[in-house]
Amino acid sequence: MSELYAVRxxxxxxxxxxxxxxxxxxxxxxxxRYLTGCAPSGAALLLGPGEDILICGRPLxxxxxxxxxxxxxxxxxxxxxxxxxxxxxxxxAAKAGADTLAVEEHHLTVSRHRALSQVAxxxxxxxxxxxxxxxxxxxxxxxxxxxxxxxEITDHALGELLESILVGRTERHLALELERRLVDHGADGPAxxxxxxxxxxxxxxxxxxxxxxxxxxxxxxxxxGANYRGYRCEIGRTFVIGTTPADWxxxxxxxxxxxxxxxxxxxxxxxxxxxxxxxxxxxxxxxxYREGLGPWTGHGVGLEIDEDPxxxxxxxxxxxxxxxxxxxxxxxxxxxxxxxxxxTLVVRxxxxxxxxxxxxxxxxxxxx
Amino acid sequence: MSELYAVRxxxxxxxxxxxxxxxxxxxxxxxxRYLTGCAPSGAALLLGPGEDILICGRPLxxxxxxxxxxxxxxxxxxxxxxxxxxxxxxxxAAKAGADTLAVEEHHLTVSRHRALSQVAxxxxxxxxxxxxxxxxxxxxxxxxxxxxxxxEITDHALGELLESILVGRTERHLALELERRLVDHGADGPAxxxxxxxxxxxxxxxxxxxxxxxxxxxxxxxxxGANYRGYRCEIGRTFVIGTTPADWxxxxxxxxxxxxxxxxxxxxxxxxxxxxxxxxxxxxxxxxYREGLGPWTGHGVGLEIDEDPxxxxxxxxxxxxxxxxxxxxxxxxxxxxxxxxxxTLVVRxxxxxxxxxxxxxxxxxxxx
Numbered sequence: 001m002s003e004l005y006a007v008r009x010x011x012x013x014x015x016x017x018x019x020x021x022x023x024x025x026x027x028x029x030x031x032x033r034y035l036t037g038c039a040p041s042g043a044a045l046l047l048g049p050g051e052d053i054l055i056c057g058r059p060l061x062x063x064x065x066x067x068x069x070x071x072x073x074x075x076x077x078x079x080x081x082x083x084x085x086x087x088x089x090x091x092x093a094a095k096a097g098a099d100t101l102a103v104e105e106h107h108l109t110v111s112r113h114r115a116l117s118q119v120a121x122x123x124x125x126x127x128x129x130x131x132x133x134x135x136x137x138x139x140x141x142x143x144x145x146x147x148x149x150x151x152e153i154t155d156h157a158l159g160e161l162l163e164s165i166l167v168g169r170t171e172r173h174l175a176l177e178l179e180r181r182l183v184d185h186g187a188d189g190p191a192x193x194x195x196x197x198x199x200x201x202x203x204x205x206x207x208x209x210x211x212x213x214x215x216x217x218x219x220x221x222x223x224x225g226a227n228y229r230g231y232r233c234e235i236g237r238t239f240v241i242g243t244t245p246a247d248w249x250x251x252x253x254x255x256x257x258x259x260x261x262x263x264x265x266x267x268x269x270x271x272x273x274x275x276x277x278x279x280x281x282x283x284x285x286x287x288x289y290r291e292g293l294g295p296w297t298g299h300g301v302g303l304e305i306d307e308d309p310x311x312x313x314x315x316x317x318x319x320x321x322x323x324x325x326x327x328x329x330x331x332x333x334x335x336x337x338x339x340x341x342x343x344t345l346v347v348r349x350x351x352x353x354x355x356x357x358x359x360x361x362x363x364x365x366x367x368x
Numbered sequence: 369m370s371e372l373y374a375v376r377x378x379x380x381x382x383x384x385x386x387x388x389x390x391x392x393x394x395x396x397x398x399x400x401r402y403l404t405g406c407a408p409s410g411a412a413l414l415l416g417p418g419e420d421i422l423i424c425g426r427p428l429x430x431x432x433x434x435x436x437x438x439x440x441x442x443x444x445x446x447x448x449x450x451x452x453x454x455x456x457x458x459x460x461a462a463k464a465g466a467d468t469l470a471v472e473e474h475h476l477t478v479s480r481h482r483a484l485s486q487v488a489x490x491x492x493x494x495x496x497x498x499x500x501x502x503x504x505x506x507x508x509x510x511x512x513x514x515x516x517x518x519x520e521i522t523d524h525a526l527g528e529l530l531e532s533i534l535v536g537r538t539e540r541h542l543a544l545e546l547e548r549r550l551v552d553h554g555a556d557g558p559a560x561x562x563x564x565x566x567x568x569x570x571x572x573x574x575x576x577x578x579x580x581x582x583x584x585x586x587x588x589x590x591x592x593g594a595n596y597r598g599y600r601c602e603i604g605r606t607f608v609i610g611t612t613p614a615d616w617x618x619x620x621x622x623x624x625x626x627x628x629x630x631x632x633x634x635x636x637x638x639x640x641x642x643x644x645x646x647x648x649x650x651x652x653x654x655x656x657y658r659e660g661l662g663p664w665t666g667h668g669v670g671l672e673i674d675e676d677p678x679x680x681x682x683x684x685x686x687x688x689x690x691x692x693x694x695x696x697x698x699x700x701x702x703x704x705x706x707x708x709x710x711x712t713l714v715v716r717x718x719x720x721x722x723x724x725x726x727x728x729x730x731x732x733x734x735x736x
Contacts (some may be wrong), residue, residue, distance in 0.1 A: 063576045110473035110481045110495075127478075172551050180544045208431045 002037075004142060005070040008135065009035050013047050015131050016102045022049045023098035024128050025089045028107040030303035031132035033230050038069040044085040045073075050096045055085035065188035067230060087115050094120035102128035137300070137308055138322050144346055146231035147301070147324055150191065151344055151358035153226040154235050157181035158361050166368055167216060167241060171196040171209035174222070182226045191225035191232030192305045202238060203330045203338020205294050216242035219249060219337040220368070221330075225305065225344075232305040234326045235359040236342025240367045248336075253365045256331055256339040259283040260363075263297055263311070263327035267347050267355040273315035280329050281313070289331045298327040301344055323347045324358070370405075372510060373438040376503065377403050381415050383499050384470045390417045391466035392496050393457045396475040398671035399500035401598050406435040412453040413441075418464045423453035433556035435598060455483050462488035470496035505668070505676055506690050512714055514599035515669070515692055518559065519712055519726035521594035522603050525549035526729050534736055535584060535609060539564040539577035542590070550594045559593035559600030560673045570606060571698045571706020573662050584610040587617060587705040588736070589698075593673065593712075600673040602694050603727040604710025608735045616704075621733045624699055624707040627651040628731075631665055631679070631695035635715050635723040641683035648697050649681070657699045666695040669712055691715045692726070 012035065016024040026032050026045040033039035035047075036054050043056045054075045060066065069075050078088055086108065093101045103116065105127040116125060139147070157178055166174065175194040182190055197207040202219035214220055221238040238256075240249055263280035280297040284290075298311035301324050309317060311325065319325070325347065330340030341363060346356040380403065384392040394400055394413040401407035403415075404422050411424045422443045428434065437443050446456055454476065461469045471484065473495040484493060507515070525546050534542065543562040550558055565575040570587035582588055589606040606624075608617055631648035648665040652658075666679035669692050677685060679693065687693070693715065698708030709731060714724040 061572075061574065061576065063578070065576060105478035105482075108478055110476055110478055113478045114473075173548070176544065176548045176551065180541070183540050183544065204429075206429065208429065208433060210431070 002070040021100040021102035023093045024102040027086050036069050036073045038067040044089045046089040049098050055089050057085050087119050090116040090120045094123045100124045102126045104128050138320050146229045150226040150228035150231050150233040153185040153187050155361045156185045166214045170211045170213050175209040178224050187226035189227045191227040195223035197221045200337045203332040203340045221340045230303050233344040236340045238339040253339050255287050259329045260341040269321040269349050271319050273309045273311050277311040297329045298325050300325050319347045370438040389468040389470035391461045392470040395454050404437050404441045406437040412457045414457040417466050423457050425453050455487050458484040458488045462491045468492045470494045472496050506688050514597045518594040518596035518599050518601040521553040521555050523729045524553045534582045538579045538581050543577040546592050555594035557595045559595040563591035565589045568705045571700040571708045589708045598671050601712040604708045606707040621707050623655050627697045628709040637689040637717050639687050641677045641679050645679040665697045666693050668693050687715045
């Protein structure tokens with residue numbers, strides 16, 4: 001594994017050097033983890049000019065969800081607890097003779113950035129921008145393996161819930177049970193706050209669980225995902241409770257299903273991100289649901305649950321092979337409820353069998 | 369309630385005006401909530417020059433944990449979803465004729481700050497610094513009432529756990545059960561990730577639950593708290609499992625208990641924050657546990673689980689009446705385990721009966 005992280009850091013160092021900085025200071029936690037295997041809260045990674053140093057404000061907890069640092073990264077714990085590893089990193093860079101330091105201006109606050117200038121006044125601070133995020137876009141085999149396991153865990157947890165009694169239980173309880181099952185099956189934790197939405201809440205984007213109890217005839221939509229070794233996947237399904245579905249429920253479900261399938265089938269290397277969004281969104285808009293559609297119909301996943309690429313009308317750029325994305329359209333009818341269907345897939349060329357579906361829980365409309 | 373928020377905003381506006389800014393843009397979520405009663409993720413509050421506007425990137429979810437905006441705050445939802453309310457706020461301020469805008473430089477990233485300058489080039493951006501945090505230090509009756517309820521919920525959840533079988537269960541399961549019970553009793557959620565630490569993990573500061581199972585003879589330390597209407601409290605207790613405690617366990621427990629009591633009894637208006645830390649820390653250091661003591665022995669709580677004041681050797685400033693703080697010393701012996709005892713209290717004058725203990729679960733050493 002360690003070579004893997006060394007390769008990633010070398011690529012980044014070359015990139016920073018090309019932009020005129022012999023040294024870079026990475027502070028965004030998912031970026032620190034991508035480059036070192038480990039992201040203690042508040043830690044910062046100093047790349048070059050000398051060795052690579054992971055600067056921590058406190059000793060490593062050894063907690064698995066924090067990860068483990070690659071062998072070839074020196075871990076330095078600040079003597080004064082409560083100190084800022086980012087500031088210490090700038091100080092180290094200056095003492096190591098760097099004249100320029102590339103920092104993540106999209107993560108550092110104005111105050112911290114100022115503290116950097118004060119501790120190392122002769123150091124010229126430049127913007128690393130989203131160089132690490134860009135590097136993270138295409139996943140390697142180890143990353144995809146982690147996402148595959150995360151998806152297995154997620155399918156497991158959801159499958160068990162479907163076998164239990166749902167009527168009469170609250171959204172909150174079901175969400176907590178799903179999160180417990182994720183952990184039971186080996187997740188470091190939930191990839192994001194689990195969403196359980198019953199009745200008129202069903203299909204609401206980003207709905208947080210309430211005390212609403214599941215009732216006969218409800219739509220029930222759930223959104224969950226496992227975090228496995230930092231890698232996060234996402235699944236969303238909608239069910240009908242108890243009775244056979246009403247006609248409007250079947251119609252709405254079939255529509256969202258068709259849109260989601262269209263999006264999945266559009267995934268291929270070289271395809272414009274906004275084109276995937278268009279084919280998904282188009283079906284929903286054509287059916288009269290333009291209002292209340294979310295700003296995107298899918299997004300990248302990895303060390304963050306919502307990362308590039310974004311599948312939205314304004315998205316620039318094209319898909320690449322080995323980019324994991326969600327396709328997650330939904331329709332919510334205020335006062336009635338709605339449907340959301342969400343999968344995590346990996347973009348693959350036709351030659352490689354086309355898009356690889358990671359979340360395999362059935363998408364037929366189940367009456368539970 | 370609305371007047372309450374109006375009063376807070378007026379105080380802040382006066383303060384900003386005194387510093388030369390007729391307009392202020394608040395973006396730190398707990399600060400936005402303090403001033404409006406509501407903190408949709410990513411929202412920003414524009415204070416003056418005209419009306420007060422809560423700018424949101426998406427419609428309010430109506431989720432209770434998000435809060436509800438005061439009646440006299442205008443809520444403005446950005447037409448283009450995915451836009452940045454902070455940038456929109458700067459634009460509004462400029463259009464409203466402001467020449468200066470105070471922003472929270474300790475929260476805005478360098479990139480967002482730059483985006484503000486670009487959208488409103490003639491607007492002079494100043495630093496509001498931690499003006500809102502300073503205003504939040506002393507709590508009013510409504511805030512303390514919320515903390516009291518949060519503490520009741522927390523004592524309830526912990527009390528129920530103590531009545532259940534613990535041996536053989538994992539730290540992870542116990543933590544998830546505690547969080548479920550918090551929600552059952554009316555919490556919007558946990559105030560922070562629940563910590564359950566068994567055996568040699570016991571007493572480790574910030575320990576995250578693992579698959580370690582509780583065994584006979586273990587020390588078991590738990591740390592949890594409820595989030596009630598945004599207000600967060602904290603309790604920490606340590607128990608012995610099954611058998612009667614070993615001598616070393618009793619000695620260590622009595623020591624930490626004595627230190628925690630000394631800290632609690634030192635709480636009074638006008639007392640130096642570092643003095644409270646000193647009397648607590650002193651007992652532990654005198655017993656030979658200087659190494660491995662945390663950087664602080666207590667901290668403020670409120671809309672954040674860890675806010676000012678800090679009870680640490682380097683802390684400046686004195687305590688005030690109506691400031692809620694934790695007193696949470698602990699000792700961890702690597703390889704053996706340890707003890708942590710943590711309460712949330714409100715500083716009160718002697719005339720008002722002295723420190724008000726919010727978390728009332730017993731602190732005698734229970735063998736469960």
